[in-house]
Amino acid sequence: xxxxxxxxxxxxxxxxxxxxxxxxxxxxxxxxxxxxxxxxxxxxxxxxxxxxxxxxxxxxxxxxxxxxxxxxxxxxxxxxxxxxxxxxxxxxxxxxxxxxxxxxxxxxxxxxxxxxxxxxxxxxxxxxxxxxxxxxxxxxxxxxxxxxxxxxxxxxxxxxxxxxxxxxxxxxxxxxxxxxxxxxxxxxxxxxxxxxxxxxxxxxxxxxxxxxxxxxxxxxxxxxxxxxxxxxxxxxxxxxxxxxxxxxxxxxxxxxxxxxxxxxxxxxxxxxxxxxxxxxxxxxxxxxxxxxxxxxxxxxxxxxxxxxxxxxxxxxxxxxxxxxxxxxxxxxxxxxxxxxxxxxxxxxxxxxxxxxxxxxxxxxxxxxxxxxxxxxxxxxxxxxxxxxxxxxxxxxxxxxxxxxxxxxxxxxxxxxxxxxxxxxxxxxxxxxxxxxxxxxxxxxxxxxxxxxxxxxxxxxxxxxxxxxxxxxxxxxxxxxxxxxxxxxxxxxxxxxxxxxxxxxxxxxxxxxxxxxxxxxxxxxxxxxxxxxxxxxxxxxxxxxxxxxxxxxxxxxxxxxxxxxxxxxxxxxxxxxxxxxxxxxxxxxxxxxxxxxxxxxxxxxxxxxxxxxxxxxxxxxxxxxxxxxxxxxxxxxxxxxxxxxxxxxxxxxxxxxxxxxxxxxxxxxxxxxxxxxxxxxxxxxxxxxxxxxxxxxxxxxxxxxxxxxxxxxxxxxxxxxxxxxxxxxxxxxxxxxxxxxxxxxxxxxxxxxxxxxxxxxxxxxxxxxxxxxxxxxxxxxxxxxxxxxxxxxxxxxxx
Numbered sequence: 001x002x003x004x005x006x007x008x009x010x011x012x013x014x015x016x017x018x019x020x021x022x023x024x025x026x027x028x029x030x031x032x033x034x035x036x037x038x039x040x041x042x043x044x045x046x047x048x049x050x051x052x053x054x055x056x057x058x059x060x061x062x063x064x065x066x067x068x069x070x071x072x073x074x075x076x077x078x079x080x081x082x083x084x085x086x087x088x089x090x091x092x093x094x095x096x097x098x099x100x101x102x103x104x105x106x107x108x109x110x111x112x113x114x115x116x117x118x119x120x121x122x123x124x125x126x127x128x129x130x131x132x133x134x135x136x137x138x139x140x141x142x143x144x145x146x147x148x149x150x151x152x153x154x155x156x157x158x159x160x161x162x163x164x165x166x167x168x169x170x171x172x173x174x175x176x177x178x179x180x181x182x183x184x185x186x187x188x189x190x191x192x193x194x195x196x197x198x199x200x201x202x203x204x205x206x207x208x209x210x211x212x213x214x215x216x217x218x219x220x221x222x223x224x225x226x227x228x229x230x231x232x233x234x235x236x237x238x239x240x241x242x243x244x245x246x247x248x249x250x251x252x253x254x255x256x257x258x259x260x261x262x263x264x265x266x267x268x269x270x271x272x273x274x275x276x277x278x279x280x281x282x283x284x285x286x287x288x289x290x291x292x293x294x295x296x297x298x299x300x301x302x303x304x305x306x307x308x309x310x311x312x313x314x315x316x317x318x319x320x321x322x323x324x325x326x327x328x329x330x331x332x333x334x335x336x337x338x339x340x341x342x343x344x345x346x347x348x349x350x351x352x353x354x355x356x357x358x359x360x361x362x363x364x365x366x367x368x369x370x371x372x373x374x375x376x377x378x379x380x381x382x383x384x385x386x387x388x389x390x391x392x393x394x395x396x397x398x399x400x401x402x403x404x405x406x407x408x409x410x411x412x413x414x415x416x417x418x419x420x421x422x423x424x425x426x427x428x429x430x431x432x433x434x435x436x437x438x439x440x441x442x443x444x445x446x447x448x449x450x451x452x453x454x455x456x457x458x459x460x461x462x463x464x465x466x467x468x469x470x471x472x473x474x475x476x477x478x479x480x481x482x483x484x485x486x487x488x489x490x491x492x493x494x495x496x497x498x499x500x501x502x503x504x505x506x507x508x509x510x511x512x513x514x515x516x517x518x519x520x521x522x523x524x525x526x527x528x529x530x531x532x533x534x535x536x537x538x539x540x541x542x543x544x545x546x547x548x549x550x551x552x553x554x555x556x557x558x559x560x561x562x563x564x565x566x567x568x569x570x571x572x573x574x575x576x577x578x579x580x581x582x583x584x585x586x587x588x589x590x591x592x593x594x595x596x597x598x599x600x601x602x603x604x605x606x607x608x609x610x611x612x613x614x615x616x617x618x619x620x621x622x623x624x625x626x627x628x629x630x631x632x633x634x635x636x637x638x639x640x641x642x643x644x645x646x647x648x649x650x651x652x653x654x655x656x657x658x659x660x661x662x663x664x665x666x667x668x669x670x671x672x673x674x675x676x677x678x679x680x681x682x683x684x685x686x687x688x689x690x691x692x693x694x695x696x697x698x699x700x701x702x703x704x705x706x707x708x709x710x711x712x713x714x715x716x717x718x719x720x721x722x723x724x725x726x727x728x729x730x731x732x733x734x735x736x737x738x739x740x741x742x743x744x745x746x747x748x749x750x751x752x753x754x755x756x757x758x759x760x761x762x763x764x765x766x767x768x769x770x771x772x773x774x775x776x777x778x779x780x781x782x783x784x785x786x787x788x789x790x791x792x793x794x795x796x797x798x
Contacts (some may be wrong), residue, residue, distance in 0.1 A: 001206060045277045062168050077194075090143050116142060178194070187241060245521070308324055319484050366631050368395040403550040462512075474602075481503065496590070507604040550577055610628050737763065
């Protein structure tokens with residue numbers, strides 16, 4: 001009977017159970033998964049968590065993203081002032097509500113709302129009119145929030161979203177706007193002043209309501225004293241502290257990095273907070289900015305308005321300083337908004353060390369192989385050295401240290417620009433996204449465009465590869481090749497394992513860095529090498545065509561520093577040269593860094609080779625002066641010295657002879673260093689060079705064309721020459737240049753079979769032929785003859 005009665009009761013009361021279940025589900029689901037969806041400011045912190053930069057939120061409010069960390073001082077202040085039983089109730093405080101009702105009845109107006117901190121969080125998230133019904137809804141949602149979040153999180157939500165006067169929302173923004181430092185560093189008096197603001201945020205107006213704000217703050221301090229949160233002395237000292245006055249500007253130490261973060265965030269469409277902790281070191285950032293601005297003040301007199309500096313940690317690839325440009329937004333002419341670090345610019349000569357390393361890697365040259373440095377024209381392309389001079393022939397390492405253009409173009413011609421283009425893409429240069437033929441041989445002189453970001457990443461990858469040789473026991477990890485990073489604690493996925501081969505072997509990279517250390521530092525000549533305390537830095541400068549970009553990139557085992565100087569709009573300026581503008585900034589920044597030691601010599605990746613001291617090639621049996629040096633392993637495949645020849649002299653040693661005019665028994669056989677005539681012509685003006693002895697007069701008749709001692713240096717066969725018009729309107733001249741082994745001999749010049757003049761010793765002739773094809777003919781005193789066809793291009797009509 002009792003069981004039957006219970007069953008009937010359950011059936012009868014079933015709708016109550018259903019209703020209770022629906023209410024329970026509704027209660028569970030009534031709280032949004034995300035309480036606050038309003039857009040927040042973008043915030044950058046340095047590696048220690050200090051504020052670097054922040055931008056205002058889209059709605060014009062300074063509202064920082066949610067931060068779970070809330071200072072203990074604020075917790076004590078806000079609980080004491082707003083909700084003293086916060087840690088004991090479940091979202092609604094019946095005593096506070098009863099007190100509020102009593103006060104409102106006695107005062108015949110709303111004196112107190114009785115809201116708890118939890119209810120205030122709900123009210124801030126909903127932004128609804130304040131009435132009895134909304135108060136009831138808030139109470140229900142507050143109890144639900146208490147089940148969903150801890151007390152600490154509730155206070156953190158309140159601290160992040162409470163209004164603090166004007167357009168300041170949240171404790172963090174308020175601390176920076178009113179006191180210029182992070183909330184953790186605020187005193188009791190400062191924190192108490194902020195704690196009373198959300199209750200009446202209109203109190204913070206310079207010149208108004210100061211007495212009310214002071215009274216509220218001091219009342220709160222007295223309450224904290226009574227609760228034993230602070231002692232009497234602290235309370236008295238806190239009351240003496242001044243109230244906040246005019247809002248302060250937030251730090252703007254890395255504005256261009258903030259813009260980069262904002263762009264990356266928006267492209268990724270991330271739901272993560274708009275706050276990151278960067279790898280930047282705040283002190284280094286500010287000091288680097290100060291150095292950049294100091295040089296800018298000097299350069300702007302010459303119309304050079306912009307500069308950028310990037311400092312990267314080699315081991316991690318972390319960005320330690322990011323000065324994207326001179327930041328003076330009030331001066332529109334400076335175009336401060338342009339982030340030069342991410343802008344595509346011509347890199348000038350800064351790619352030359354990579355080509356040098358690549359050729360060493362493939363065994364195409366040895367470290368000091370002689371490279372021709374003579375007037376050069378390749379398919380209409382005529383590179384020029386910066387000083388417009390020629391060395392005839394120069395060691396590859398010295399050509400790199402002096403940044404000579406003609407040797408670099410000749411090296412690229414040998415390596416092939418298609419291969420070099422592919423190598424640059426593999427090593428981190430993504431901006432060269434056009435076919436290799438678009439750039440051609442000009443690629444090595446800045447014919448393409450890249451960014452300071454990728455250039456520093458590439459050099460850091462090379463340094464990292466060299467740095468890890470011993471750690472990886474002579475192997476390579478392609479994961480070492482990656483761009484810089486600016487977010488702290490970002491883990492890069494490992495895509496590759498260790499292998500025996502890398503893009504560039506360690507020995508080639510080491511030799512490239514060695515050559516880069518030989519560059520003369522600006523203002524110091526070579527005296528810096530005499531000081532043991534001086535930093536050892538591998539560095540390279542670059543200047544783009546038209547003096548539009550000045551570059552300097554420096555490498556040590558710890559850091560890579562990249563500097564760009566120029567104008568954001570691409571305007572060229574006289575004197576805008578990398579070594580004169582960017583390099584001084586580079587070395588001043590390096591003085592801020594603590595560098596020590598140098599890259600260990602990667603002996604396992606090197607092998608001993610006997611080389612010719614004069615030519616730098618592998619020594620042949622004819623080389624009279626030899627050295628044994630370490631070279632990259634591929635160097636054993638390089639060619640032997642082509643410049644040492646076995647010559648035959650008469651018994652006196654004064655004349656060259658042949659078997660046709662001298663008995664072999666009477667000959668002297670001697671090894672001789674012989675450059676081609678065009679190289680010899682320039683080489684002997686800067687180096688000790690012993691020319692070949694002349695042929696004995698009796699032997700001249702027996703010589704063949706292969707012994708010709710004369711060469712036309714310019715123009716080359718089939719050259720097409722454009723001669724500009726001079727300022728006075730007259731046609732310009734073309735300088736024709738020849739060379740002869742016998743400096744005392746005369747050369748007779750003919751243009752289109754017409755005699756035009758005679759030269760001795762230095763064989764140059766200034767001519768201005770008419771447009772069209774011509775033939776230049778040279779004949780020396782011995783009847784030796786050279787004939788070459790060239791074309792003068794007509795000036796295009798405007």
